[in-house]
Structure formats: structure tokens, C-alpha cells
Amino acid sequence: MTFFYLPLGSPRWRRVRALQSLLARLAQVVLVALLCGLGVSPATAAVPTGATVQQANGPKVSTVLKPGVLRLGARAVLAITVEGSDRAQLLNLPDVDGLRLQLASGPSRQIYTEIVNGRRSTKSAVSWQIVVEADREGKYTIPPFDLEANGVRLQTEERALEVVRDLRGQELGLLRIESEAEVLIEGQPFRIDVVFGCDAGLGASIDYFDLGLPWIDGLPGVLIELARPDPRAGVEPVVLNSKQQVEAEVAGQARVGERVMNLYRLRLLVTPTRAGRIELDGSVLRFAETRMRRAVFDNRREIVEQFFATAEDLALDVRELPEEGQPIDYTGAIGRLELRASADGRDVRVGDSIKVTVDVTGPGNLEYFDAPAPELLESFRGFRSYGFTEERRSDRRRIVYDLVPVTPDVTEIPPIELPYFNPDTWRYDRLASDAIAIRVRPLEDAGRAGEDGAEEFERDLHDLIVEPIAVGGPASRAPGGATVLSAALGLALGWAALRTAARTGGRDPGSVQERRRRQALRYFERELRSSLDADSDLRAWSQFLADRTSEEPNAWIGRDVRRWATGAAPELSESSLATLQRVGRGLEAAHYGDGRRVRREELAASAAELMEDGL
Amino acid sequence: MSRSLIVVAGTLGLLLFVLSLAGILQPPQTVAAAQLAPVVDAPGTPEDRLDRLARRFDDGVRAWRLGDREVARGMWLELLDDLPREPAPHRVPERRFDRGALLYALGNAAYRAEDELEALGWYRAAQRYWPRHEDLQDNLELAAERAGVPSRPPRGFVDSVLVWMHKVTPPEARWLALLGLLPLAVGLLYEAMAGGRAARLLAAGAALLSLGLASPLLVEHFLPERMESMVIDPDGTALRSEPQPSAARVGRVEPGEQIWRLDTLSDWERVETRGGERGWIAAEDAFDLNR
Numbered sequence: 001m002t003f004f005y006l007p008l009g010s011p012r013w014r015r016v017r018a019l020q021s022l023l024a025r026l027a028q029v030v031l032v033a034l035l036c037g038l039g040v041s042p043a044t045a046a047v048p049t050g051a052t053v054q055q056a057n058g059p060k061v062s063t064v065l066k067p068g069v070l071r072l073g074a075r076a077v078l079a080i081t082v083e084g085s086d087r088a089q090l091l092n093l094p095d096v097d098g099l100r101l102q103l104a105s106g107p108s109r110q111i112y113t114e115i116v117n118g119r120r121s122t123k124s125a126v127s128w129q130i131v132v133e134a135d136r137e138g139k140y141t142i143p144p145f146d147l148e149a150n151g152v153r154l155q156t157e158e159r160a161l162e163v164v165r166d167l168r169g170q171e172l173g174l175l176r177i178e179s180e181a182e183v184l185i186e187g188q189p190f191r192i193d194v195v196f197g198c199d200a201g202l203g204a205s206i207d208y209f210d211l212g213l214p215w216i217d218g219l220p221g222v223l224i225e226l227a228r229p230d231p232r233a234g235v236e237p238v239v240l241n242s243k244q245q246v247e248a249e250v251a252g253q254a255r256v257g258e259r260v261m262n263l264y265r266l267r268l269l270v271t272p273t274r275a276g277r278i279e280l281d282g283s284v285l286r287f288a289e290t291r292m293r294r295a296v297f298d299n300r301r302e303i304v305e306q307f308f309a310t311a312e313d314l315a316l317d318v319r320e321l322p323e324e325g326q327p328i329d330y331t332g333a334i335g336r337l338e339l340r341a342s343a344d345g346r347d348v349r350v351g352d353s354i355k356v357t358v359d360v361t362g363p364g365n366l367e368y369f370d371a372p373a374p375e376l377l378e379s380f381r382g383f384r385s386y387g388f389t390e391e392r393r394s395d396r397r398r399i400v401y402d403l404v405p406v407t408p409d410v411t412e413i414p415p416i417e418l419p420y421f422n423p424d425t426w427r428y429d430r431l432a433s434d435a436i437a438i439r440v441r442p443l444e445d446a447g448r449a450g451e452d453g454a455e456e457f458e459r460d461l462h463d464l465i466v467e468p469i470a471v472g473g474p475a476s477r478a479p480g481g482a483t484v485l486s487a488a489l490g491l492a493l494g495w496a497a498l499r500t501a502a503r504t505g506g507r508d509p510g511s512v513q514e515r516r517r518r519q520a521l522r523y524f525e526r527e528l529r530s531s532l533d534a535d536s537d538l539r540a541w542s543q544f545l546a547d548r549t550s551e552e553p554n555a556w557i558g559r560d561v562r563r564w565a566t567g568a569a570p571e572l573s574e575s576s577l578a579t580l581q582r583v584g585r586g587l588e589a590a591h592y593g594d595g596r597r598v599r600r601e602e603l604a605a606s607a608a609e610l611m612e613d614g615l
Numbered sequence: 616m617s618r619s620l621i622v623v624a625g626t627l628g629l630l631l632f633v634l635s636l637a638g639i640l641q642p643p644q645t646v647a648a649a650q651l652a653p654v655v656d657a658p659g660t661p662e663d664r665l666d667r668l669a670r671r672f673d674d675g676v677r678a679w680r681l682g683d684r685e686v687a688r689g690m691w692l693e694l695l696d697d698l699p700r701e702p703a704p705h706r707v708p709e710r711r712f713d714r715g716a717l718l719y720a721l722g723n724a725a726y727r728a729e730d731e732l733e734a735l736g737w738y739r740a741a742q743r744y745w746p747r748h749e750d751l752q753d754n755l756e757l758a759a760e761r762a763g764v765p766s767r768p769p770r771g772f773v774d775s776v777l778v779w780m781h782k783v784t785p786p787e788a789r790w791l792a793l794l795g796l797l798p799l800a801v802g803l804l805y806e807a808m809a810g811g812r813a814a815r816l817l818a819a820g821a822a823l824l825s826l827g828l829a830s831p832l833l834v835e836h837f838l839p840e841r842m843e844s845m846v847i848d849p850d851g852t853a854l855r856s857e858p859q860p861s862a863a864r865v866g867r868v869e870p871g872e873q874i875w876r877l878d879t880l881s882d883w884e885r886v887e888t889r890g891g892e893r894g895w896i897a898a899e900d901a902f903d904l905n906r
Contacts, residue, residue, distance in 0.1 A: 462754055
């Protein structure tokens with residue numbers, strides 16, 4: 001069995017990476033050209049038919065195989081978790097030659113509350129545990145499992161498993177997982193040291209370490225990041241999970257049992273995002289002696305002899321953040337924190353900006369809590385806050401407030417407070433900076449110029465109005481109440497009288513007949529304008545007379561006007577009667593005989609004359 | 616018979632209408648004699664007495680300009696005591712002492728003495744005479760802001776309408792009512808002569824418009840102004856069931872809150888809040904707004 005190992009960052013490693021990159025680009029170009037030739041869009045080709053897609057906001061699958069290196073005869077456990085779904089289904093258990101896979105438990109469903117970046121959310125998850133046993137030594141690949149969650153098809157990631165027959169590794173090597181606490185609070189960052197090494201007697205022959213920490217990737221509910229080693233102690237490159245090279249801190253020599261060991265330390269910063277149990281098990285250290293094999297085109301390092309050491313399993317208890325005693329202004333800070341504040345200027349004028357720098361240090365979730373808001377405190381009433389800037393680091397949180405004193409009465413920057421949860425005392429405490437004494441001078445020429453150069457003015461009272469005698473004006477000529485009342489009464493009486501007069505004799509000015517009577521002349525003139533023959537003239541004339549006398553139009557055809565005048569007709573003058581008779585006869589002669597058509601103007605004038613005479 | 620009745624009624628109505636309009640053209644009374652009642656024994660004509668009142672006000676202004684603000688305040692308070700409280704006169708005289716100016720000056724004096732709540736009271740009292748004066752409104756809002764109370768107390772719909780009505784002074788209300796008779800006259804004339812549904816609708820619309828324009832006058836006459844106070848204790852005051860310091864507290868009145876005054880004892884006032892609660896408050900905590 002050979003193993004290729006190139007030190008990270010070495011010139012040879014860089015040459016190989018450059019070559020790999022070039023070959024990969026060439027392969028892409030060839031593939032795209034081939035696909036275009038086949039008429040397949042590269043975009044559609046990027047997703048193979050039938051492949052499952054993991055949606056960004058949909059269910060998320062994680063797979064953990066513990067341990068990654070298995071001693072022959074022992075069992076490994078493959079844990080599959082689908083987060084963000086409570087209805088997931090495992091569709092198949094793949095067959096792998098030499099391995100036996102058996103579903104040990106699941107599906108088990110759970111609902112949990114998670115805190116990420118200070119935000120709390122409730123999620124659900126489904127998980128399975130599959131026991132893996134090997135029949136013989138060798139390197140195996142466990143292919144992806146098919147799953148279905150919320151109607152979406154998903155796949156697990158491929159996992160590698162190495163099965164070895166090792167008898168001496170546990171004796172010659174050391175792997176220990178050390179946590180600074182075993183009971184934690186959700187959201188509380190803590191440190192885990194992975195201490196490893198081998199017998200100093202093996203000397204320089206051991207030059208390869210591979211840490212198999214299967215829980216470092218994809219452990220649900222935990223954020224893990226590598227801490228930078230202390231460069232003063234010296235560093236040693238090691239391989240993590242057979243795929244990534246990292247630097248471990250040299251921890252020197254120590255006696256472990258009967259042996260003196262060369263030890264190294266890998267530091268991890270771990271933040272649990274939800275309550276529950278964190279199980280760090282299945283950790284394996286592979287350490288080996290390698291030698292360089294030189295060839296014409298390829299120099300590679302191959303393993304001569306290798307050993308395996310396992311670590312004891314470690315379980316941590318993560319508890320929920322207590323609600324009891326939580327301050328109203330709690331912003332999510334957890335840890336053993338310290339707070340210090342300083343100001344960039346202590347002798348200022350009203351309106352000058354003071355940058356107040358607040359440093360929060362100590363082991364805790366320095367990157368994740370929200371900055372306190374001093375402007376909400378009553379003690380900061382003499383200041384106007386223009387916001388803050390901040391720098392989030394794992395070892396220090398720096399918040400720089402921009403405060404402006406608005407009055408010369410301010411004598412100090414009051415303490416800035418930060419409520420936090422102390423995991424040592426297991427209760428909420430409050431940090432406060434010391435008050436910073438300042439001197440605020442009043443503005444010279446106050447009110448002359450503002451920050452932007454524009455003039456600023458104070459708001460103040462309008463001055464006295466020094467004329468106490470009011471003269472004239474509309475008010476002095478206003479009518480009295482009696483005047484208004486008299487006018488209203490007069491109006492009502494006048495209206496009643498006028499209304500009664502207009503309806504004398506039982507006439508109703510609002511009736512249809514009365515309206516037609518009033519508008520008879522207008523209608524007649526309109527009809528005349530559209531009249532084309534004597535027939536229309538006669539009909540318009542008889543309609544006019546009918547409107548004025550409240551009779552039928554036909555009654556005015558062939559009527560003896562003199563006889564009608566002696567009856568109930570209105571009193572008309574002799575000339576009006578003559579006109580009425582003359583016009584009537586003229587129109588009838590034109591219509592029934594061969595008489596000349598009466599002129600339109602004569603008809604209109606006759607109608608107006610009759611109306612004036614009281615028709 | 617009926618024709619004669621119509622003629623008589625019409626003539627009478629016309630006469631009334633013309634006479635009432637003619638009354639407007641009469642010259643106004645020169646000086647507010649009623650305002651001068653307390654000094655009626657003083658020698659001189661009403662014009663002279665009015666000038667003397669103005670000079671007393673000016674003396675206060677002079678002291679104010681010289682920086683003797685307490686002296687000025689005392690002079691104005693004394694002047695206010697000498698001016699009688701009176702209902703709105705039937706006709707506003709041509710020359711009259713403007714109480715609004717005096718109350719406004721007293722508001723400024725209280726504000727400068729850092730008694731913002733009392734200043735707010737003086738300004739609200741002045742608003743009865745100057746309901747739409749911009750400077751007064753600005754000063755009122757400034758005093759309310761400094762006192763930490765709302766410049767416009769929360770009101771119900773009816774209260775808001777009444778406040779809007781009181782933004783019209785009594786003489787203006789009468790002008791508006793008279794103006795409203797003109798569209799009514801047109802509408803009624805048309806209805807009398809033409810009849811019909813359209814004419815009736817027009818007359819009804821004109822009547823509504825007329826009623827709307829006359830509403831300030833109607834409110835003034837039919838809803839007599841209630842006596843009002845304002846709480847000027849910065850901590851508010853307790854509403855008690857009886858006029859005794861040991862009486863049970865039945866409510867609380869906030870600083871700046873306006874209340875109706877129902878009764879007065881020497882040290883106590885019986886009041887009704889806008890919320891309808893009734894009780895007694897200490898007179899020293901209340902500021903009379905009807906001045």
C-alpha cells in the first residue's frame with residue numbers, strides 16, 4: 001500500500017497544483033466543446049439527469065462516519081441527519097463489497113431550538129444510524145445514500161473507510177481529546193485540544209500524522225473552527241481526515257505511562273448552537289514512517305510503516321440558556337468576559353464627536369452578541385448617538401461609539417453596560433465600564449454655525465405683542481345676532497308669501513303641464529328650426545297652443561277661434577284673436593290645400609305676441 | 616282675503632330682511648364701555664379711560680424691556696384683575712382693549728420664569744380671543760414641548776368639532792351666518808317660482824350650506840361655553856371624592872390636561888375630566904382658562 005504525500009506549500013506541491021489546475025481547465029474546454037457539438041447546453045449538462053439537488057434553503061443532509069479508520073473486527077457507525085425536515089425517508093442501503101451495512105436505528109425525529117449568530121430558531125431533523133462492519137482489510141468507499149425529504153430527492157456525501165489490522169499503534173502512539181468544560185451553555189464557545197503524538201524512541205522516522213476526527217465535519221448543532229497555533233511553540237504539518245493539511249502546535253515531550261512521547265496539539269474553537277449532547281467519538285490517529293521514492297517524472301513520498309491509535313470517546317452536555325433572571329437588555333453575550341472603555345477626547349466642545357471605544361475580551365461568544373445601545377439609557381440623555389462601528393474577532397470584540405455631547409452640563413461619559421451569562425456562576429451578570437470624566441465647553445458664538453457650515457438657530461418664544469388696543473377690523477362691523485335672526489325670518493316669510501302667490505288658483509309650478517307651459521315658446525322655436533314642410537309647421541303650432549292652454553294638440557286643428565274665445569279661454573285682445581285665426585288658417589291651407597307655407601319668422605313672432613297677450 | 620295675506624306677509628318679510636341688512640351699515644360703537652366698568656368712576660371720557668388701560672399695559676412692556684420681568688408680570692396681573700370678565704359683547708367696538716395681548720404677554724412672562732405649564736395655561740386662555748394667531752400657536756407648542764405635555768390634548772370627534780367651531784370668533788360667526796342666508800335666498804326663490812323636485816333639492820342643499828355656515832353661531836348660542844381649567848402641577852394631581860386632603864383618590868389628572876370646572880370652593884374645584892370622571896382637585900393645581 002502506497003500513499004502520496006506532498007508537504008503543503010512546498011515548491012513541488014505548487015508545481016503539481018499548477019499542473020492539476022491546467023489539466024482541469026483543458027478538460028473543461030474539451031468537455032464544453034463536445035457538449036456544444038452534441039447540441040447540449042453546458043448549463044443543462046451541469047446537472048446530470050436524475051441527480052438530486054440540495055436546495056439552499058431546503059432540507060440539509062449531513063453524514064458522519066465514526067471512525068474513519070476501523071480496526072478489523074470493530075464496528076463503525078455512519079450517522080445520517082436530515083435537518084430542516086420532519087418527513088424524510090431513507091430510500092436505499094447500498095451494497096459495498098467487503099462491508100456489511102445494517103440499519104441500527106432510525107428514523108428518529110427531533111425538534112430543537114438553535115442559536116446562530118445570536119438568532120434563535122426552531123428546526124426539526126430526522127436521523128438514522130447505520131452500523132458498518134468489514135470482512136477484510138482495505139480501503140472502501142461508501143457510496144451516497146438516496147433520501148427523500150419534503151418531496152425533494154437528496155443524496156448523502158460519499159465516505160471513505162479504511163480497515164486496518166494494527167497491534168502496536170495504541171501502545172506507541174497517543175491521541176487524547178481534551179475539553180475545557182464538560183457542561184456548557186448553548187452559544188458558549190469553548191476550546192477543545194486534540195493532543196496527539198508518538199513514542200520519542202521512534203525518533204525522526206515518524207514524519208507523517210493523519211488525524212481522523214470524523215465529528216469535525218457535519219456534526220449537527222455545532223460550529224467548529226481551527227484556532228491558529230502559537231507560532232513561538234513551533235508548528236508541525238498534519239493531515240486532517242486524510243484530505244486537508246493543517247498546522248498543529250508542538251507541545252514538546254512528556255512521559256505518558258512508561259513511554260516518553262513527542263506531543264503535538266491541535267486547538268479547536270467549538271460553539272454549540274443548540275442544547276443537547278455532543279459526542280466526540282471515533283477519533284483515530286494514523287502515524288507513519290515514510291520515505292521518498294524518486295522516479296524520472298514523479299517524486300513521491302510513500303509510507304513504509306504505519307500505526308493507528310484511537311482516542312477515548314468524549315461526550316459533552318450542552319444546556320439551554322436559562323430564561324430566569326435574564327435582563328431585559330440582554331443581547332446574547334455568554335462567557336467569562338471583561339469590558340473596558342476609553343475615549344479619544346476628553347476636553348471637547350458641545351457638538352464635538354467623541355469616539356468611545358469599548359473592548360470586550362475573554363473566552364466567550366465575542367463575535368455573536370449584539371452591541372449594547374447606550375443611547376437608550378437615561379444616563380446618556382446629554383449625548384446624541386451617531387451609531388457605532390465594530391470589529392468582531394474571536395479574541396476581542398471592539399465597538400466604537402460615536403457620541404456627541406449636546407449640552408455643556410455633561411461632565412462624564414457614563415458607564416456602558418453589557419449584560420452577559422456567566423457559565424462559571426451559571427447566572428446572568430452585568431459588566432460596566434468605568435465612567436470617563438470629560439469637560440464639555442459651550443460653543444463660542446453659539447448658534448452661529450453648525451457642522452455643515454450652515455447657520456443654526458435656536459427655537460424660542462415669539463416676542464410680546466405690544467399693541468393692546470384693537471382698532472376696527474371686520475369684527476367691529478359684524479352684524480348682531482338679532483340682525484341675523486331678522487334676516488332669516490324675513491327670508492322665510494318672503495319665501496312663504498312668494499310660494500303661495502305662485503300657486504294661486506291651484507297651479508303647481510312644478511307640474512308637467514306648468515313646465516311645458518313655461519317652456520312652450522322655446523320648444524316651438526326649436527321645432528320650427530327643424531321643420532321641413534307645412535305638416536311639421538302645423539303640428540308644432542298646435543303643440544304650442546296645446547301647451548299654453550293645457551289642451552290636446554288636435555283640438556287646435558280646424559278650430560273656430562272666435563267661438564273658443566267666448567268660452568273658458570283666457571281673455572285675449574282682438575288683434576291676438578285675429579293673429580291666432582290668421583296663422584291657423586294659413587297653416588291649414590298650406591297643409592291641406594295648395595296654400596303657401598307660412599314663414600318661420602311670422603310663426604315665431606305670432607307665438608311671442610300671443611304669449612305677451614296672456615295666452 | 617288670501618291675496619291680501621300674501622301681500623302683507625311678503626311685505627313684512629322684505630321689510631325685515633332689508634332692515635336687518637341696513638343694521639349692518641350702522642357705525643360701530645366707538646369704545647367698549649362695558650370693558651371700562653371698573654374704572655367708570657375715573658374721570659375723563661371712555662376714550663381717555665381706554666388710553667389709561669393701554670398705558671398700564673405699556674408700562675409693563677417697558678419694565679419687561681428693561682429686564683424687570685417680575686415687575687412686568689405683576690403689572691399685567693394687576694391690569695388683568697382690573698378688567699372685568701364679561702360675555703362677548705353684542706357688537707365689538709371700534710376701539711377696544713385686546714385681552715388676547717395681555718394673556719399672551721403673561722404667557723411669555725411665565726415661560727421666562729421657567730414655569731412652562733403656567734405659560735401653557737395663559738396661552739390657552741389667550742386662544743379664546745385669538746383662536747388662529749400663529750405666534751400664539753407657536754409659543755403654545757413650545758411651552759407644551761418644554762413642559763413635556765402634548766400641545767393638542769387627545770379629543771373625541773365631538774370635542775374636535777367643537778374646538779374647530781371655536782376657532783371662529785363670535786363676530787365672524789355672525790358674518791358667516793349672514794353669508795349663509797344668500798345661497799338660501801337663491802334656493803328658496805327658485806323653489807317658490809319653479810317648484811319641482813330639482814328646485815326642492817336645490818333649496819335643501821342651500822339650506823344645509825346655510826346651516827353649516829351658521830353652525831358656529833348656533834354652537835355659541837345653544838352650547839354655552841363651559842368653564843375650563845388646566846392642571847399645572849408638573850406631577851399631575853389627584854382626583855378626590857370630596858374636597859378634603861384625606862378623601863379617597865378616585866382618579867388622576869395629568870399635567871396639562873384640560874378639565875371642566877363644575878363648582879368652586881376656596882381651596883378646591885369640582886371638575887369633570889374629558890373621560891367623564893368627576894371629583895375634586897386642589898385649586899392651587901388648577902389654572903383657570905376663562906380669563
